Every structure is written in C-alpha cells, then in structure tokens.
Amino acid sequence: MSVIIDLEKVFYSYRGGKKWALEDISLQIERGEILAVMGGNGAGKTTLCRLFNGIIPNIFAGRFLGNVTVDGENTRDAQVPRLALKVGMVLDDPDAQLFTSSVREETAFGPENLLLQPSEIIERINFALSAAGLCGFEDRSPSTLSGGEKQRLVIASALAMGGKILVLDEPLSRLDPQGAEEVISVLRDLREKYQITVIMATHDSKSASILADRICVLKNGRVAACDTAENIFANSALLEENGIQQKGGADIEKVFSVKSKSDIQQTLAVKITDFCYFFEDADVSIENINLTVADNDFIAIIGKNGCGKTTLLKSITGLLRPSSGDIFIRGKNSKELSVSGISREIGFVMQNPDSQLFTDSVFNEVSFALKNAELSGAEIQKRVQDALAAVGLTDTDAFPHALRRADRTKVVIASVIAMGCKILIFDEVDVGQDWQGCIHIMNIAKELHSKGYTIIFVTHNMSLVCDYAVRLAVMSRSGIVQYEK
Ligand SMILES: Nc1ncnc2c1ncn2[C@@H]1O[C@H](COP(=O)(O)OP(=O)(O)O)[C@@H](O)[C@H]1O
Ligand SMILES: [Mg+2]
Structure with missing residues (x-):
C-alpha cells in the first residue's frame, strides 16, 4: 500500500x-x-x-x-x-x-x-x-x-x-x-x-x-x-x-401494495385524468397519467429522472398547462382557475428554496403574498406568527439567505401556509439537504398532515417513502401506478 x-x-x-x-x-x-x-x-x-x-x-x-x-x-x-x-x-x-x-x-x-x-x-x-x-x-x-x-x-x-x-x-x-x-x-x-x-x-x-x-x-x-x-x-x-442516516435502506414492496380501486368516493384534493404533456423541443411526452389525491392524503410520487414528476407538479400548480387531459382541484377544473387562484389552494415547495426567497427578512418573505392579498396589518401579523410557529421558526428579522438550508425551506413552507394553502407539494426537498435537515422538513409535513393538510411529495429516498407516505404513486412517462400501505 x-x-x-x-x-x-x-x-x-x-x-x-x-x-x-x-x-x-x-x-x-x-x-x-x-x-x-x-x-x-x-x-x-x-x-x-x-x-x-x-x-x-x-x-x-x-x-x-x-x-x-x-x-x-x-x-x-x-x-x-x-x-x-x-x-x-x-x-x-x-x-x-x-x-x-x-x-x-x-x-x-x-x-x-x-x-x-x-x-x-x-x-x-x-x-x-x-x-x-x-x-x-x-x-x-x-x-x-x-x-x-x-x-x-x-x-x-x-x-x-x-x-x-x-x-x-x-x-x-x-x-x-x-x-x-x-x-x-x-x-x-x-x-x-x-x-x-x-x-x-x-x-x-x-x-x-x-x-x-x-x-x-x-x-x-x-x-x-x-x-x-x-x-x-x-x-x-x-x-x-452528524445527521447521517443508518445504512439500512427501506423495502418498498414490503410496505406498499397495489391500490384497490374502491376509495374513489372520498373527497379528492386533486384528481388528474388522462394527463398528457408534450415537450415540443425534445420530442418526448408524458402520457396517460391518472392520479387521485384524497383530502388529507400523504402521498409520495417516485419515478426515474426525467419521467416528468416536476412537470406534473408544475401542471398541478398551474405553472404549466397540460397538453391534454384535466386536473381537478377540489372538484374544480384547473382550466377554469387562474394561477393565483390555484396558489391559494396549493403551495409548492420547490427543490431549491433559494429560487423562492427574494426579500430581506423572514417576516417580509412570509408576508409577501399576504400584502398583495390586501389583508389588514393585524391579520397579516397573526398569519405570519401562526405559520412560523407551525414550522418552528422564531426570528422574523433574519435574512432568509443567511439561514441554514433546512430553515430556508421552512421559510418557504411558512409562506405557503400563511397564504392559507391546505394542499402542499414538496419537490425533492431532500436534494442538497443533509439527513437531519431532511427529517426536520418531513416531520413538519407530518405535523401538518395531522392537522388536516394534504401532502404530496416527490423523492428518490425510499426510507422517506416508507416512513412518511400513506400512499405511493410510481410514475413513468407512460402512466402512474398507485399503491397504498
Ligand atoms: N465559496 C465559499 N465561500 C465562502 N464560504 C464558503 C464557500 N463554500 C463553503 N463555504 C463555507 O464553508 C463551510 C463548509 O461548507 P461546505 O464545504 O460547503 O460544506 P458541505 O459540503 O459539507 O455542506 C460552511 O461554513 C460554508 O458556509
Ligand atoms: Mg457540499
């Protein structure tokens, strides 16, 4: 040697x-x-x-x-x-x-x-x-x-x-x-x-x-x-x-089984029927996506890189429009909803929190959209306090970009909670996050779920899927298979 x-x-x-x-x-x-x-x-x-x-x-x-x-x-x-x-x-x-x-x-x-x-x-x-x-x-x-x-x-x-x-x-x-x-x-x-x-x-x-x-x-x-x-x-x-995960991975097949078709009667937070999306420049498409997300669901979406998970999430939040098919949000066809209308129902926590932080203090960040919603000062104060309490942040004066990664994500979560969103979408928030930070974020999601929120999260980490999700959707470019615990 x-x-x-x-x-x-x-x-x-x-x-x-x-x-x-x-x-x-x-x-x-x-x-x-x-x-x-x-x-x-x-x-x-x-x-x-x-x-x-x-x-x-x-x-x-x-x-x-x-x-x-x-x-x-x-x-x-x-x-x-x-x-x-x-x-x-x-x-x-x-x-x-x-x-x-x-x-x-x-x-x-x-x-x-x-x-x-x-x-x-x-x-x-x-x-x-x-x-x-x-x-x-x-x-x-x-x-x-x-x-x-x-x-x-x-x-x-x-x-x-x-x-x-x-x-x-x-x-x-x-x-x-x-x-x-x-x-x-x-x-x-x-x-x-x-x-x-x-x-x-x-x-x-x-x-x-x-x-x-x-x-x-x-x-x-x-x-x-x-x-x-x-x-x-x-x-x-x-x-x-040191926030390092134990090495034992998780075995999805032992935890989830293919969903029976019977529970469609439940109130649905999101329903997607025959969704297709064509990427014209790349000449590829995502097709045949049917997905039901129940009210107060906690659902993980997994699938290979490039299968269209982020595209689907962006379509649910109205940032993209499907090439064909329909997305219903609490029963309303998203075609009849504006992006800002959707953003009052659905909060999107993107992979990289920094792309969603643009003011100079935690307070300004969390209250930003509220100010546009023309609420009273007292109402804004209360909403910001409640939202920060829900994610466990206290310092309203902190400069968002100076916070630790997990805390920056928490600011984004607080912002969408303050808006009153009851459906939260997390896109691979575990990427670029250490295990401890990741668990913090997932525990916040779990806590919110217990308070009635609907959680949809995309991840590649099977331990997170097994530990947190109640249901699972496995996505490919040609469809989705849903599983439950
Ligand atoms: N380009 C940089 N300029 C200034 N400080 C940096 C830079 N890159 C990393 N740091 C600081 O160095 C320390 C170690 O960071 P880093 O090496 O990125 O850790 P890790 O890769 O384990 O997350 C941190 O305090 C970080 O803020
Ligand atoms: Mg690094």
Whole structure:
C-alpha cells in the first residue's frame, strides 16, 4: 500500500470567513482506496474536495495552513491545470458538467486540449467509455441520456484526462435509485479493475456502506471520525450527532401494495385524468397519467429522472398547462382557475428554496403574498406568527439567505401556509439537504398532515417513502401506478 494523498495539519478559511471551514485536518489516503466523506450540510465536505485538485489554495483565496500532497506534489506549488491531469472532479449536477453534442466529443474534449496524438486520444476515449460502461453510446447526444448515464459520462470525461484519482462531490444526490446504482457499480469497477483512488462526499449512507473502505465524518470542519464503514455505521451516537442516516435502506414492496380501486368516493384534493404533456423541443411526452389525491392524503410520487414528476407538479400548480387531459382541484377544473387562484389552494415547495426567497427578512418573505392579498396589518401579523410557529421558526428579522438550508425551506413552507394553502407539494426537498435537515422538513409535513393538510411529495429516498407516505404513486412517462400501505 502506498499513500497517494497526504493532508498534514490543514486549516482553511474562505476569504472573509469568520471561522475555519476546515480545521486541523490530517488524513492519508491510500492508492486504490475508496474514501467516503460524510457529515451534515456545511460540515466542510465540498471544501475538503476542493483541496485535492488544488483549487484551494490556488484559486480560492482565503487563509490556508498546512500541506496537501497529491501523488508526490505539494498543491501549493502545483499549477491547477497540471493537477487536473491527476485528479478528476465530478459534481452533483451532471448537466452542469456536460457541454458538447455527443458522448464521444464529450470524452475527447479533455485529451484533445492536451494536444495528444490521435491514437492516444482514441485509446483514452475507449478506456474511459468502457470503464464508465458507456461503450455503444458514442454517438448519443448527452441530452438524451438518463441521469445515471450522464453522471457516468462526466466520470468518463474525467478518466480520459488520464488521472488516477477521482473526487466526487455528492455524485448521486440528483439521481434516481437505478442511476445511483449504475454509478456505484462503475466506481467499484474503477477501484477493482483500474486501481483508481476514489474520494466521494455523500449523504447517501447506502452507497457509502457498499463502496467505502473508510468513511471520514466531518463536523464543523474537523474530522469527527475516520474509520472503516463497518465501524462508522456501528456507532449510532456518531451517526445521530452528524445527521447521517443508518445504512439500512427501506423495502418498498414490503410496505406498499397495489391500490384497490374502491376509495374513489372520498373527497379528492386533486384528481388528474388522462394527463398528457408534450415537450415540443425534445420530442418526448408524458402520457396517460391518472392520479387521485384524497383530502388529507400523504402521498409520495417516485419515478426515474426525467419521467416528468416536476412537470406534473408544475401542471398541478398551474405553472404549466397540460397538453391534454384535466386536473381537478377540489372538484374544480384547473382550466377554469387562474394561477393565483390555484396558489391559494396549493403551495409548492420547490427543490431549491433559494429560487423562492427574494426579500430581506423572514417576516417580509412570509408576508409577501399576504400584502398583495390586501389583508389588514393585524391579520397579516397573526398569519405570519401562526405559520412560523407551525414550522418552528422564531426570528422574523433574519435574512432568509443567511439561514441554514433546512430553515430556508421552512421559510418557504411558512409562506405557503400563511397564504392559507391546505394542499402542499414538496419537490425533492431532500436534494442538497443533509439527513437531519431532511427529517426536520418531513416531520413538519407530518405535523401538518395531522392537522388536516394534504401532502404530496416527490423523492428518490425510499426510507422517506416508507416512513412518511400513506400512499405511493410510481410514475413513468407512460402512466402512474398507485399503491397504498
Ligand atoms: N465559496 C465559499 N465561500 C465562502 N464560504 C464558503 C464557500 N463554500 C463553503 N463555504 C463555507 O464553508 C463551510 C463548509 O461548507 P461546505 O464545504 O460547503 O460544506 P458541505 O459540503 O459539507 O455542506 C460552511 O461554513 C460554508 O458556509
Ligand atoms: Mg457540499
């Protein structure tokens, strides 16, 4: 065994940062090792990843102490483009890393820029595509690939640069379970067949437990523990303290069964009949979607990346209009309702809270739509107080963007509750959220459900589905199957 990466007493704070983002980190990583980096939001995982390719300290300014040695080179002295030959980076959103029009071009891009011989370029493309399981995909446009395939293409492009180290920052967080499994199996092969060293920051306990030789748990920028996956997952106090999910996944088939057709008589919050949506630019469609959401339902919607879940949610909230079919909201056809009319019934909590926050205080945020509704000052005060109490926030003066991720989502939830919405839709709020934050949000949803709210949530996390949903809808582009507990 030989050490390929050596971190020696590393301290780093971002420019203007009041505290260390990384503090006193000493860590050795062996050649061919798979190291998972875990810990809550803001624990320092992304910052740690930025050390390995030298963008900290060479591109990010700030205060940096200690030494990082990557494959014999001290990153202080190394040029970032040179380190890119040793270390490939893969981020959470594959779309942000893909920019050419075919799989072949995408993989060739790096080697071509290195001015390699054509034969060497071809060899590298072949190696990278086969390592990523993408042989046969050469002529496909990246935009037509599934989430898992896209992420494997990002991995292939990184491998084609010739490096022996791959650093992945939450590579699975936007993938459906099948895509995640494909990526996990590629990463396992990389180590076994090609002795690639893999460092993966992740919230996903299942993949960490399957893949990692060791897990480094970060807390407030420090190493809280670094041990075998087995020992880490045996330490429930450590997991709890760092908001890490136990590794045992959930088995949907044991919890849900196909729904009998009998309960259609119930009052329905939302009813969707023969919904179709055509994406004209991409020449694909979502068809034959029939879904019933009962009043006071707690329903999870799952389905592969790209099957149209967000499109369906946006259509329910009136942000998109179906190409054909009908959506009834409390019995009224949404064709006869305005977007603002729908927004008084249905609150939409989007994947990224930041796209829904636009004022300078929690109070202004939660009261924003109320002011437009011409309510009295006293009524607005009361609604804001009640809504914030429901989500457990107290500081009305706080600057929304300075809050923690889960709290930013809570502000969005409070805003829609204050509007009087009784049907709440959550679109993958677990993405980009640590496990603890995710549980906070889901517990708020559960509490609201117990008060009579109707909850619809989209997720890829089967534990959340099993623990929270009363009913389940599995969606594909050609239909929905409904299940119940
Ligand atoms: N680009 C940046 N500029 C300033 N501060 C940052 C930046 N990125 C992260 N931080 C801060 O560094 C700390 C660690 O964050 P990060 O590495 O992103 O954690 P994680 O990836 O575990 O969620 C946090 O306090 C965060 O606010
Ligand atoms: Mg991060």
